[in-house]
Amino acid sequence: MRRALAGEAPAFSELVTRYQRAAYLVAYGVTRRHEDAEDVAQEAFLVALERLEECRDPDRFAGWFTTIVKNRARNLLRREHLREGEPIPFHAPSGLPGPERDAERAELRGRLSEAMAELSPLQREVVLLHDLEGWKHREIAERLGMPSGTVRSHLHFARRRLRDLLGPTQEPGSEGSKP
């Protein structure tokens, strides 16, 4: 982070690589729209770079940056007055092999998106960061500023709600859910 402060592109590039998925998922947890989450994540990196001096402790960069992402996502929602439950336009790029598999994936994505809309923003954030991004309970707790037990609880209820809504779900092309 200190090297990024001095304008070293490789250092900032490393920060982007490390946190781009998390930024997208946190933004997605708030906006529930792919395009908005993408825009928010990208803007958040630029805002973070401009305000890097405000991050007092480099060890807490993740939490500080996550807060920027969430605030920008909420501001976007306020600006655009997005309605709850709005469908997510998500277009798979064309020209990829396996059109049937893409169709299956798109269908699952649509169902998942609808089910995610039933969760609270916090449950969405926790389940996305844990089950998709792979963050540990402790990491999520530190970065969201809550006890680890609360994270586990949100995760448990989010998963249960998703299973209630979706039933047994399997990733297209995968052998099942990972432990």
Place this chain on the structure above:
Amino acid sequence: MSDIEPRFPMGSLDPASGDPRYWERFHDRVMKAAGAELARRRALPLTVSGVLLSWSRLLVPGAAAAAVVAGLFLIPPVDQEEFTHLFAVEDILRQEATMADLAPVFLASETASDDMFAISVEWFPAAERPGVRP
């Protein structure tokens, strides 16, 4: 509770699930957009205040710790009250001092210098010492 639960399969929400180069392009877009700010930061002159600011987080706690240690060494071993008693010996000897009056002085001399008490008596004129006849 969640340790024994399997992860919920939500890989399809990852934009890279159907586009393996998605994050690569995202990264490139961010870096391109950040180019101007990175260049501005590189162009910032290295000022004295900037250097001091960058080091202040390490220097300030270090200086504070050093000041505390130095302060511990500078604390005098005998407090001012005991010295006051010691320097009052001449006055006590001129007057009719009782043992009760002298007790604090002798107690103080245990932690201070016995020599000072002796010197103060030695330099006192013999004619004026209590109980000494000229």
